[in-house]
Amino acid sequence: MSFAYRADIDGLRAIAVLLVIFNHIGLSIFPGGYIGVDIFFVISGYLITLILSKEIQNQTFSIGRFYKKRVVRLAPAYFTVLSVVSLVAWQVMLPDELSRYFDSVFYATFLMANIYMQREVGDYFSQSVNEVPLLHLWSLGVEEQFYIFWPLILLCFMKRSNRQWGLLMVGSFILMSLLYAQQQLSVNAEKAYYSMPVRAFELLLGALICFLPQIKWSKWLAQTLVWSCLALLLGTAMWLDHATPFPGAMALIPCLATALIIYIGQSVQSQNVVLTNRFSLWMGKISYPLYLWHWPVIVLFSIYMLPVNAGYQLAMVLLSIALAYLTYRYIEQPSKGFVMAANYKVILSGFVAPALCFIGVAQLVSQHQGFPERLSPQVQNQMAALNSFAHGIRQKCHSFPNPGTLANPQDCVLGVEKPQIDFMLIGDSHANSYTGLLDVWAKDAGLRGYDSTQDTTIYLPGVQRGRGEHEVTAFQARNDAIEAHLKQHHYQFVVMSAAFSQYLDAGHDLHPSAEEGSQAANHLDSYFAGLQAAVDSALASSEYVVMLMDVPVIDPDQANCSLRREWLGIERECAVSADEFQQSNAPIYQWMNELQQQYPQLIVVEPTKVLCDAKQCDLSVEGTPLYRNQDDDHLSFKGSEALGQAYLQQYGNPLKSL
Numbered sequence: 001m002s003f004a005y006r007a008d009i010d011g012l013r014a015i016a017v018l019l020v021i022f023n024h025i026g027l028s029i030f031p032g033g034y035i036g037v038d039i040f041f042v043i044s045g046y047l048i049t050l051i052l053s054k055e056i057q058n059q060t061f062s063i064g065r066f067y068k069k070r071v072v073r074l075a076p077a078y079f080t081v082l083s084v085v086s087l088v089a090w091q092v093m094l095p096d097e098l099s100r101y102f103d104s105v106f107y108a109t110f111l112m113a114n115i116y117m118q119r120e121v122g123d124y125f126s127q128s129v130n131e132v133p134l135l136h137l138w139s140l141g142v143e144e145q146f147y148i149f150w151p152l153i154l155l156c157f158m159k160r161s162n163r164q165w166g167l168l169m170v171g172s173f174i175l176m177s178l179l180y181a182q183q184q185l186s187v188n189a190e191k192a193y194y195s196m197p198v199r200a201f202e203l204l205l206g207a208l209i210c211f212l213p214q215i216k217w218s219k220w221l222a223q224t225l226v227w228s229c230l231a232l233l234l235g236t237a238m239w240l241d242h243a244t245p246f247p248g249a250m251a252l253i254p255c256l257a258t259a260l261i262i263y264i265g266q267s268v269q270s271q272n273v274v275l276t277n278r279f280s281l282w283m284g285k286i287s288y289p290l291y292l293w294h295w296p297v298i299v300l301f302s303i304y305m306l307p308v309n310a311g312y313q314l315a316m317v318l319l320s321i322a323l324a325y326l327t328y329r330y331i332e333q334p335s336k337g338f339v340m341a342a343n344y345k346v347i348l349s350g351f352v353a354p355a356l357c358f359i360g361v362a363q364l365v366s367q368h369q370g371f372p373e374r375l376s377p378q379v380q381n382q383m384a385a386l387n388s389f390a391h392g393i394r395q396k397c398h399s400f401p402n403p404g405t406l407a408n409p410q411d412c413v414l415g416v417e418k419p420q421i422d423f424m425l426i427g428d429s430h431a432n433s434y435t436g437l438l439d440v441w442a443k444d445a446g447l448r449g450y451d452s453t454q455d456t457t458i459y460l461p462g463v464q465r466g467r468g469e470h471e472v473t474a475f476q477a478r479n480d481a482i483e484a485h486l487k488q489h490h491y492q493f494v495v496m497s498a499a500f501s502q503y504l505d506a507g508h509d510l511h512p513s514a515e516e517g518s519q520a521a522n523h524l525d526s527y528f529a530g531l532q533a534a535v536d537s538a539l540a541s542s543e544y545v546v547m548l549m550d551v552p553v554i555d556p557d558q559a560n561c562s563l564r565r566e567w568l569g570i571e572r573e574c575a576v577s578a579d580e581f582q583q584s585n586a587p588i589y590q591w592m593n594e595l596q597q598q599y600p601q602l603i604v605v606e607p608t609k610v611l612c613d614a615k616q617c618d619l620s621v622e623g624t625p626l627y628r629n630q631d632d633d634h635l636s637f638k639g640s641e642a643l644g645q646a647y648l649q650q651y652g653n654p655l656k657s658l
Helices: 007-024 035-057 063-092 095-109 113-121 127-131 135-158 163-192 196-209 219-239 249-267 278-285 287-303 310-340 343-367 377-386 435-445 469-488 500-504 523-539 561-568 578-598 637-651
Strands: 413-415 423-427 448-451 463-465 491-497 510-512 542-548 575-577 602-605 616-618
Touching: 007 035, 007 219, 007 249, 007 278, 007 287, 035 135, 035 196, 035 219, 035 249, 063 095, 063 135, 063 287, 063 310, 063 343, 095 113, 095 135, 095 343, 113 135, 127 287, 135 163, 135 196, 135 287, 163 196, 163 249, 196 249, 219 249, 278 287, 287 310, 310 343, 377 561, 377 637, 413 435, 423 435, 423 469, 435 448, 435 637, 463 469, 463 523, 469 523, 491 523, 500 523, 500 578, 510 523, 523 542, 523 578, 575 578, 578 602, 578 616
Parallel strands: 423 448, 423 491, 491 542, 542 602
Antiparallel strands: 413 448, 463 510, 575 616
């Protein structure tokens, strides 16, 4: 059964795929370009329902033939892209990345990429998705899961009812899906984005068109409405952004606009220049392979750490179009002939066989943990550094469930083993991440240290954080325990560290504890008063206080920059702006200067002197990555050790003079 060619639908496909691509490459003019997927859903729901309804009415419907046609339409380009991307992934991805990639391949092969993204990726708009080459296949998962049920529902219903009942049925399903979508947005918006039941109303809006009575439109009215809908699509892509609750009711705007264009086109042949020009028609024909290729290309550029500028954005688009055309011309077009073959042969050879191959490879890669033996020994060492976590290595010394409990000094030795403990390290997880550095310094100085640190708990005696009972209790319990410990023990010096600049954020809501009254007027006053009280408390127990200043905050993707540079053999600058680092920490340094004038026994140490010059701060030392893998502000244990060694070589040991 054949249907008249709809040029306007190819034009809509072109708009859809270009909006998605422009959004993904980072064109700020289209922050809502993700609505291109919603346009695709409406088109798909319309075309598939149109074909199914005609076949059911003519009693020629076959479920086997339906799925055979789906295989012929989707599988050749789909498995071609999976094959090429998998080969490239083997060459450029690190072991943990390769393992995660083939986990996604496993799900994508079963047309369940959306379920994988729900479970493992989460927020579609997060920065981390730049390392997920098959992220975009979630939409195909939604479609094919919908088409598992929709042909059978349509078959059962249309055999027993007329067009009016079909309209009522589809309308009811749309309402149920839309209400469910709105409910899920308030429960878990990130997971709702990928959900088939949440997205079903978009496909059903396309299906609804097939049950609507045709209207005689005047040419002028039809063209006016089409232009208005196109303007609405463009305006929506420019107006919506990542913060918009979506899909839900907001998705009705692009979906209804698309549906109206398709509905009008049933009665009046579209002559809209945007939809029917030669470029739009050509782009519409390659829209499916173009959609498949564009995101892996973007991820590849990200893996190679190429800058996001106009030149590279254009290169991404052109490369995607070239690959899409080649796939359309040499893979999709020749494959159309298989539609005449037997159903089972096409399904077995076109889908089941390649699916089994990909499943086998995915399982093999998973069992071998991404084949780390692909990497040189130097790269493997760097990878080990990235994955060395101080909170794991020193788990007996950091973050107890009961914040009022301090670590056992016998389990938490820094430096040399000897009876006397010379110093104590206190602070939050950033203090914990400095244990590698302090271990190096303490061994060099012949000292023994003791560390007891707690997540998100800077030592600020007399200060509370937050207004919730649990948070206040935990923060106070920890600091009360530290304060009591310092009163009972004497050390040569006390080392303090924390994510100092992050506590400048008023969201931490620092304020005087009930015992201290309300001398401090606001968050920053309370913060400074707490630092002053911390120095007072420590000096009552020791001769000196050492403040270890924090390291720069980076983009999490930059943590493995030096490792990726070595692995790929490319020249890339792995550094962050020194000026931004200095500006974000300026109030802290000013306070430290004031405290040093008040307390001569306060020693402020800046390990970042090793990393930073006037322009930039490096993210590695002597080839060792400094930060934990995919972390924006914590040193790895090996990185901390390397930073400690480098500081010794350049500036000597600050602990020896105490």
